[in-house]
Amino acid sequence: MGKNSFDTLPLAEKSALLSEYGAHLASISYYDYRIDLFAINDLLVERYENIETGSLEAIHTCGYRDLDKYVSQIVIGKLRRELKC
Numbered sequence: 001m002g003k004n005s006f007d008t009l010p011l012a013e014k015s016a017l018l019s020e021y022g023a024h025l026a027s028i029s030y031y032d033y034r035i036d037l038f039a040i041n042d043l044l045v046e047r048y049e050n051i052e053t054g055s056l057e058a059i060h061t062c063g064y065r066d067l068d069k070y071v072s073q074i075v076i077g078k079l080r081r082e083l084k085c
Helices: 003-007 011-021 064-073 076-083
Strands: 023-030 033-040 043-050 056-062
Touching: 003 043, 003 056, 011 033, 011 043, 011 056, 023 064, 033 064, 043 064
Parallel strands: none
Antiparallel strands: 023 033, 033 043, 043 056
């Protein structure tokens, strides 16, 4: 599945795919959100959960530029194993 294919799926389907196939890499608090970073196949995916309401608000792919906010929490060896590099 490519980036565009994943991003066009409904939120519920994205969530189900992450639950079944996603490898959790990191979590951060960012403004009013808890953002979880996942690897799924060759994609990096962010899941946004509202901290106050606990509701899932967005799931979308991200690029390497988006990783800046996770740098202090990512273990490169784990990332390579999860992505099977």
